Amino acid sequence: MSIVGDQSIMVKVSVIIPVYNVEPYLKQCMDSVVGQTLKDIEIICVDDGSTDGSLDILREYAAEDNRIQIIEQKNAGAGAARNNGMRHATGKYLSFLDSDDFFEPRMLEKAYDLAEKDQADFVAYKSDQYHTEKKQFVSADWVIHENEIPPYHPFNHRQMTGNVFKVFVGWAWDKLFLKEFVDKHHLTFQEQRTSNDLLFVFSAVVLAKKISVVPMVLAHQRRDAKDSLSKTREYSWDCFYHALMALRDRLREENLYKELEKDYINYALHFSLWNYNTLSEPTKTKLKDKLRGEWFRELGVEGKSKDYFYNKQEFEQCQKIMGNMKKENETMGFKQKLKRFLRKIVPAGRTYIDKKFKDQEKYIKKQLKEQEKLIKLQQKNMQEMQKNLKEYIEQEFVRRENWAKMPAEIKRAADGRKVWVIKCPATEGEAKFFWGDYYYAVALQKYLERQNIYAIIDNRQDWGCDEEADxxxxxxxxxxxxPDRRNEKCLYIMWNISHPDMISKAEYELYDVVCVGSRHMAEELKDKISVPVVPLLQCTDTEIFCPEGETKKQYNGQYIFIGSTRGVMRDCVYWAADAGVPLHVWGSGWYEMMPEHKDVVDGTFMPNDKLPALYRSAKVTLNDHWKDMLDNQIINNRIFDALACGLPVISDGCDEMKEIFPDAVLYYDTKEEFDACIKKVENDYEAVKAKALEQYDMIKKEYSFERRVEELLEIAEKYKK
Known part of the structure; x- marks a missing residue:
């Protein structure tokens, strides 16, 4: 419990910010914390002896927000500042933020909610890099190696498949820690100038019983701040070594070193080489002398064979630093000489056979060891599967118990209003935020409730629940x-918004009314099935997607594309990248699909709440459709979202789309037509932009969720039972 102003509140998160001479960036940092959607927080700012105007800025913010407390200390570094802040923290969770970096507005809310849901010891989330001068965000997929963590959460380090010290980066500000866990294990930051959070973070990784991950970018690291707390490596070049040695000692104290020795030594080499490769002379030579003199030996790197290391190039660089490359070459030369000499006195066939026997023996032993590892891994995986299956079954029993209570609870909450249930195909949990269908359902729910309807969203796991809806x-x-026909009074409406080729006539016949996202398709379908068919095109939320509002200036004049590869090369993206236009792509699979153009890939995901600002800022968006949607003339909702924001669109098209947007969309079928669209944008952008901006009023009137809800209510009234 904490007293804030005149109120006593339960502090959910303590945000600890070490501050030292960051006057140009501090306001952006503070604004990002003060403006968090999670309000029950305390903000502990530890001024580390700043000599610029940083402390004055903190005092200004503290005067306006009683959640902020300022602690002043003599300059001792970020590690000491964080420890000082932790001593004053009263929150259930601890969050750390460097004072030149900044959070996304919902960062604490999302991390806190997941931590509470999973009862996690800590929650990690993605971050990216922000370049101040360019005002540009650059993706950093390496901060969390998602392919090396389980597809479920929570998990622990034994369930990771890669080096446990490389799955997460060893900094604290992209993680939320349970304070009880931190206190129990006496986790503190090393009070040295750099690498001061490595011991804290990696101790947490190996000690945590429950780790969860929010697969979204929630924090931004400033990469070009000149006065940042992390810019002193040339003067504290040996700190990384002391951090690694402290981590080794902690692993031994916890009886974990034997289990994690190989991962630790591989990481120690990796981090040593990273420091070596990023330092300047003469510091670099000092470090080289230390590494070859004693540090590689003390870290356990020296004396290990090439096969011991996961990264062979790092091993070779280590050998070069140690001065062993020449000796190795000399040894190889001696072996060749010895072989030539032996061939003079021993029959070649016998030498060859003996060598083959030894090679085969070595190979068999190696294979047996590998098989033993695989068997152990398989046993471990089976144990985890059994545990997860048990938890899943328990969850499903609870879910079904809740289903039995739902009708009465909904009737009470509806208080006489009509009840609509929206069956959304998105997966329940955090995964739903990656589904466009989920945001579609949320918008429908919003406008239904404005019509005095009690609206519920059932994601796919709850489709079996009968809420006795109208x-x-x-x-x-x-x-x-x-459709669940136990409730005879219920009207079942299908709204086919995508993948029409997956639906049979028999499935359509299960419904009372079928709505389809195309007038053309509705006309064709009417003659094929007996149930009523109504055209109901896709739409957008014009309160969110509109010309006025927040923008992202760094994307002014830029081409954008949002969507995964779907496992195929999407022509418009490749053509644009090949043409050299200033392109930014968000979506999974693009790094692998276009390795020659990976510089255009900004990330694997763009949060839905960031889309409007992006659409208002960009120059043009690229678009295409699934083939079956185009064949059936179903227009995807990206067209409506983008044009509602006044963003020009280059897209493939169909007759129905061209009737609605005859000149507001630039259409292509071939590469030549696509190139002509690019040329039109570059040569006559003012006219192209003006035409896009003209579409808002028409979209609001005819293609908004507000209008679709009105139509759905009319349909429900017409066909009610």
């Missing part, structure tokens, strides 16, 4: 839903 609206995309 109307069930199924957003038919990738997954089949079978």
């Amino acid at each position: 109307v069930v609206l199924v957003l038919r995309g990738k997954y089949f839903y079978h």
Whole structure:
């Protein structure tokens, strides 16, 4: 419990910010924390003896916000400042932020909610890099190696598949820590100038029983701040070594060193070489002398064979630093001489056979060791699967118990209002935020509630729940839903918004009304099925996607594309990258699909709440459709989202789309037509932009969620039971 102003509140998160001479960047940092959507926080700013105007800025913020407390100390470094802040923290969780970096507005809310849900010891989340001069965000997928953590959470270090010291980066500000866990294990920061959080973070990684990950970028690291706390490596070049040695000692104290020795030594080499490769002379030579003199030996690197190391190039660089490359070459030369000499006195066949026997013996032993490892790994995986299956079954029993209570609870909450259930194909939990269908359902829910409807969203795991609704609206995309006819008064409406080729006539016949996202398709379908068919095109939320609002200036004049590869090369993206336009791409699979153009890939995901600002800022967005959607003339909602923000669109098209947007969209079918679209944008952008801006009023009137809800209510009234 903490007293803030005149109120006593439970502090959910203590945000600890060490501050030292960051006057140019401090306001952006503070604004990002003060403006967090999670409000029950305390903000502990530890001024580390700043000599610029940083302390004055902190006092200004503290005067306006009673959640802020300022601690002043003599200059001792970020590690000492964080420890000082922790001593004053009263929150359930601890968050750390360097004073030249900044958070996303929902960072604490998302991390806190997941930590509470999973009862996690710490939660990690993604971060990216911000370049101040360019005002540009650059993705940093390496901060969390997602392919080396389980597809479920929470998990612990024994369930990771890679080097446990490289799955997460060894800094604290992209993680949320349970304070009880930190106190229990006496985790503190080393009070040295740099590498002061490595011991804290990696001790947490190996000691945590429950780790969870938010797969979203929630923090931004400033890469070109001149006065940042982390810019003193040339003067404190040996700190990394002391951090690694302290970590080794902690692993031994916890009886974990034997288990993690290989991972630790590989990481020690990796981090040593990173420091060596990024230092300047004469510091670099000092470090080289230390590494070859004693540090590689003390870290356990010296004397290990090439096969011991995961990264062979790092081993070779280590050998070069140690001065062993020449000796190795000389040894190889001696072996060749010895072989030539032996061949004069021993039959070649016998020498060859003996060598083959030894090679085969060595190979068999190696294979047996590998098989033994695989068996142990398989046993471990089976144990985890059994545990997860048990937890899943328990969760499903609880879920089904809750289903039995839902009708009465909903009736009470609805208080006489009509009940609509939106069946959304998104996966429950954090994964739903990666589904466009989920945001579609949320928008429908918002406008239904404004019409005095009690609206519920059932994600796919809850599709079996019977809430005794008046109307069930199924957003038919990738997954089949079978109407539950136990409730005879319920009206079942399908709204087919994508993947029409996956739906059979028999499935359509299961519904009372079928809505489809195309007038053309509706006309064709009417003659094929017996249930009523109504055209209901896709739409957008014009309160969110509109010309006025926040922008992202760094994307002014830029081409954008948002979407995964779907496992195929999407022509518009490749053509744009090949043409050399200033392109930014967000979506999974692009690094692998276009290795020659990986510089255009900004990340694997763009949060939905960031789209409007991006659309208002960019020059143009690229777009294409699934083939079956184009064949059936279903227009995807990106067209409506982008044009509602006044963003020009280059897209493939169909007759129905060209009727609605005859000249507001630049259309292509071939590369030549695509190149002509680019030329039009570059040569006549003012006219192209003006035409896009003209679409908002028409979209609001005819293609908004507000209008679609009005139509759905009319449909429900017309076909009600």
